Amino acid sequence: MSRTVLTREQVLEAADDLVKQHGPDALTMRGLAARLGTAVTSIYWHIGNRESLLDALVDRTVEEMGAIQPTGRTPATRIVSVARRLRDELHARPHLIAMVHERGLTERVFLPAQRALVREVHTAGLRGARAAEAVRAVQFQVVGFVLVECARELAPAETPVRGRPGKTVSARKDPALARALARPADPERLFAASLRALVKSLLAQGNT
Numbered sequence: 316m317s318r319t320v321l322t323r324e325q326v327l328e329a330a331d332d333l334v335k336q337h338g339p340d341a342l343t344m345r346g347l348a349a350r351l352g353t354a355v356t357s358i359y360w361h362i363g364n365r366e367s368l369l370d371a372l373v374d375r376t377v378e379e380m381g382a383i384q385p386t387g388r389t390p391a392t393r394i395v396s397v398a399r400r401l402r403d404e405l406h407a408r409p410h411l412i413a414m415v416h417e418r419g420l421t422e423r424v425f426l427p428a429q430r431a432l433v434r435e436v437h438t439a440g441l442r443g444a445r446a447a448e449a450v451r452a453v454q455f456q457v458v459g460f461v462l463v464e465c466a467r468e469l470a471p472a473e474t475p476v477r478g479r480p481g482k483t484v485s486a487r488k489d490p491a492l493a494r495a496l497a498r499p500a501d502p503e504r505l506f507a508a509s510l511r512a513l514v515k516s517l518l519a520q521g522n523t
Contacts, residue, residue, distance in 0.1 A: 321361065323362065326361050326362055326368075329351050331411075344359070372414070373423055380427050385435060394432060397453075398457050406461065412424075428454070429454065432449075432453055433446065436449045445520050449520070453514065460506055
């Protein structure tokens with residue numbers, strides 16, 4: 316009976332699954348070889364050492380994300396669409412984001428979105444340092460928001476505050492604020508609102 320020939324893609328797929336289930340620290344060459352039912356030397360033959368394997372996983376992630384195509388009729392709506400797509404892509408790969416960040420390869424993962432954002436800020440009339448600032452501000456907004464969302468998912472459930480909600484000075488003067496703050500945050504709505512405000516402010520610089 317002939318043995319199935321191991322491919323590079325099979326190695327990367329198994330490594331991706333291992334990181335997804337147990338985190339980057341669980342990705343060892345011996346563990347991966349055992350998962351594939353092969354020898355460690357076979358992994359080295361297809362990929363190289365562990366550092367090369369991690370780099371290959373990052374490159375694979377970039378390829379999977381592909382070229383991000385903006386939607387909308389104005390630069391503002393198109394930039395928002397890129398940010399939404401980037402957030403969705405990061406949410407779909409939480410197991411790889413930590414690994415990418417630890418290896419200092421975050422910029423490589425953001426390249427597809429960055430290229431799209433550069434085109435849109437240029438269309439909006441921004442150039443040079445202002446354009447770079449706008450692109451990075453949108454990237455930081457998305458990444459920061461995703462990190463907060465991930466932290467909230469991992470945190471224990473919050474204990475409801477006893478008594479009437481809104482005992483801060485501002486809440487006493489604003490009952491509607493107190494009621495709103497007593498309700499759970501709506502991440503989708505909050506992300507959209509903060510993103511639109513940020514983009515509007517950034518693009519206004521192109522008219523000054």
